[in-house]
Amino acid sequence: MKGQQISRSAVMWQLLACVLVSLPHLSWLPAWIPVLLMLTLGARVMMHLGRWSLPSRTLKLVLVVAATLGLIFSFGQQAGPETMVALLVVSMALKLIEIYRRRDALVLIYVAFFVLGTAFLFSSSVWTALYALAALVVVLAALLSIHQRDGVSALQTLRRVLLLAAPALPLMVLLFLVFPRLEPLWSVTLDSGGATTGLSDTLSPGDVSQLAQSDELAFRVTFDAEPPVPAERYWRVLVLDRFDGRQWSRSPQRERLRQEKLEPLGGEVRYEVVLEPSQRPWLVALDQPLAVPDWAAVKPGRTLEAREPVERRVRYTLVSHRRYRLQPMLTQQERAHYLQLPERGNGEARALARQWLAQAGGDSAAFIALMLNYYNQSFTYTLSPGRLLGDRIDRFLMESQQGYCEHFASASAFMLRSVGIPARVVTGYQGGEWNPHQSYLQVRQYDAHAWVEAWQEGRGWVRIDPTAAVAPERIESSADVFLRSVDSGQVASRALQTGWLLGLRQRYDAFNFAWQRWVLNYEGEQEHLLRDWLGGLDYWRVAAFLLLPGGLVLVGLSMRQWMARTLRRGDPVEAALIGFQQRAGACFSRRQPQQSLSAWIHSDLVPHWPEAADELMQLAELDNARRYRYGAQDDQDQAILALTRRLAKQLPRRTRVV
Template sequence: MDARATPPLDPHSRAWALATAGLALLPLLLLLPPVLGLGFGLAAAAVAALAWRRPRPGWLRLLLTLAMLAAVFAAMGARPGRDTGCALLAAMLAIKPAETRGLRDARSLLGFALFAPFAGFLLDQGPLTMVLALAAALTALLTLQRLADAEAGVAPPPLRRHLATTARLVGLGLPLTLAAFWLFPRLATPLWGVPERALARPGLSDRMSPGGWLDLMADDRPALRAQFFGPMPGPEQMYWRGPVLWHYDGRTWTRPPWLRGLPPAQVRLADAGWDYEIELEPADNRHLVALDLPEAAPAGARLGGDGSLTAQRPLASPSRWRLRSAPPVAFEPTLRPRLRQQALQLPPERNPRTLALARQWRQQAGGDDRAIIGRALGWTRAEFAYTLDTPLPGRDAVDEFLFQTRAGYCEHFASAFTVLMRAAGIPARVVTGYTGGYRNPFGGYWVVRRMDAHAWVEVWLDGQGWVRVDPTAAVAPERIYDTLEQRAAGAGGQAPLRLDTLGDFADWLRRGWNDLVLGFDAARQQAMLRTLGLERASPAQLLALFAALAALAVAAMVWRLARGERERDPLLRAWRRLGRRYEKLGLGRAPPEPALAWAQRVAAARPGSGQALLILSQRFVAARYARASQTPRQLLRDLARHRP
């Protein structure tokens, strides 16, 4: 269709359309990488300003499109993913205002823009994304009303009336929405596959390389929330166990695939343990964490031979897990030969100075493994420092750390300590996870952030099995030079980085959202129905119940819409009831017949009551159409009392 066939946009309608498109684009921009989000936001504002008076030429739009495509692939690579698709959508919407000319283009812009907030649910399903998406949808309804008024050539009514109309439209659809949320059968798996992200989210992994944890340790967002039922562990016991790494190639620690199939190890736990529930934030893996050491795997997870938990499905959405843990008294006291071999593996011809030092300590200590461990911890306490400002290591990474830099963070300490123990003949492995956490005063639960990621060591001792050793904790306090908390506080290093009161309250709201909305699964649905007397509703029963309530909601919606806007006028309703009384006598008003003409016809047929009807019709016309200043209250009573 030719652009000239559609009415042009007036400045007010254009402003509303562009503002609505910007509001719809905002939640998607907030979820993209910061560089892309900021760049696309500035590009959208520039395009809207340049195209305010007239559309931009096609070659300029093509150039902007190519530039944004190049930015997306430079930031995310050529691998397709959910975030790549969302970034391309944001790029196209940022350019769309360049071709907005008339009312048809404005409606097209709004239609495409509404894809953005709901595409954001592919990346985040939090309350902020939902609030912004709803705000964009409601604003789009307001803008569509203004565009309809502009197309009809009438002056738009006050904003208050537009808001009231939009609220009524939302109220009509709300019952059907709630029925679908509460009663539609919950599926265990989605009906279609959703591609993974092109850019992985920071989180625990089954590999650890030099410098690979800095992004994770710089992220202060929650990784998990824990609610304890009964006793709580002390700070020295808050080690949240994740993947266990066994193999070392001189640079990277990994977990061999064959270890995942081992049965759980022989474990004897202490009598006093902890009963708790954890809520995990979405991640791009299946790694569960639990307090060291879980008694058993919860439903939907598997407990590995090294004490790590793995979920059966990817943790792409918030999930809740009920667990019990207790400190180990004996953890695999008998080590199988193949595991011992793996726990002593070292790459050949790497870190010669570390190997020589370990042999020297072994000769001096004889068969006393605990003496070697104590000597290594004492050395760490006396001469090593904690800092995040460390260069990437060379070929002999452990030699450089132990004999040159003697400074690093948990990744360096755990790796070097494990190599040193293995070189001394003590089986050892690296355990990754989180440590610590803080209690949110609003909900009384514990928050563990991603920046609490930690790596420690487990050494195997005869008669006791695997024993936790944290070499990072052995660093003397006066030699902790550079931490994430100090960096966040600025050069002065005043307050540690943690959520303040407002942040605690926001996290409590997010936890409630995860619980009430995102956590409403099939089990919660059945529990809700049990309160209504349905002990175990089958999918067919759920569909029947949903269909019944949906039919009622749609019927109510149709009934309300059929009444129309004018049916809400009490004066008009009273006048039509009066007309139905005369219909019984064969003197009803024809649909196109004016009120006064009808009253005159009735007065000619029935002079007695017709004269009273004529007077009432004159008063009705004056009150309804001439906007007479008199109140219609008395008129309403007279219309209700009049009888033919």
């Protein structure tokens, strides 16, 4: 059976399946691979039309060698999913030209299934999923076409696939809901496409506003008790202590600083963080964590860092205190470290700071109040502040007076340092979206934020958020809600505020959010959801949840099939012939079992019913033709139906005469 040649329509299905599963990858594959696919596809179509003959062994060998060299040239030593997909697509393209037997087609289709799956490594949008579903139908049609009879139309084949796959859908949903999501067996990295967005260890203008455009999930938090109010949701990630005139970064010397001393003062919060993979070792924590997990360490600046980059989702529990005193005393060395500034530059900012310090009478708290007041008077908070040249902090403070959190944080830390107040920039996340249904806080990349910590005598490091002075709404509501209300030409989609368009946009957002939450990040919901639905996660509950509806689907399907094969399908022609035999038999003589219909007509009917002889002979001939299958079946069926009807009408007149 393996040697069987596949039908011509099956070949077309194979070609179509190959093209459809390769399409999602064409955008990033090296250009020669799509070209190769087009060529082999064209060649196979030419063979299909009978213009070309099947390729010779030498030609196939040359193609394989060339493609192998091409792959080595394009991907070299790289062993990632890209290389794997490229290899699969190339082998599929090469296999295309020689599909002829069922075995070849099977190889092709199985590779196609796999390539279809890899599409999700590069995109996971709803559209990709819908496209993949359509492509899957075609691949299944290709598989069906090599096992079904010839001459089934394409539409009919698709219909068969849909009928076949329909009962599999509910079973898939059940498995999807219940199947435990396992930890990866070995670590894998995705180089392209999946480049993760997240905080970097430097801060220059534009970094955070970049993140503001990504709605990718950063982490989720569940609290043991009530969550802190939005204004207290400061998630610290990094402390940047070095400024080079352009950007803030982490100095190498910071490793030599001593561990900072924390005095908790109450406001204890216990929570669990589920951090999405970031490919970086940094962990998020609410101000200010006490103990840390044993696979992480507290760094100077009291930020948390894992020993290895976070390459997959991690879960950890922390206890934080919202009121605390951090590092009440600074050594000379530490003081100098947090006062570092470039020798020159931003003279106007320095002058402004000196003027305020004089105004405040040297008091750092009063200085900070003056600074925040200054921001509050004339500054705007925007995602599109425009480009700044030269002394950026001067330009920002004096001229543009509009910026995003990183501008404010950078300028504030600079001015604090310039007048001798130790200061540092902190980056992290602020706020998050509270999900009242599932009681957790969801923090996305657009919640990324930068603020300042200044050291004050006796109070230690104190958080100062200039953004809160400019745009308090940003701190009190979620970044998403805030950004929607701010004029932001850069985030054009969010600026669509008017009428139905906004409604549509919000609906689409909500749909995407649901897709992300319930499908792409289902593992985060799974336990909760199942516990909710089943009232527990005992084995018997899960098994019953899987088996009851699943069994119902299978039983329903077998019932349907059983009905289909037990209910007799009436053949109208057969019925017409039987009816005719009964009526004619009553008039003349019944057909004996050993007589064929035509023999009976010839010997018993024609001699006694000469008027209808022509029609009777015609009927006999048609019946023979139908039974022994020659001629066009449909025409015969129609003719038999017409004849039996005509004869039946003549029959009663004839009986009366006899």
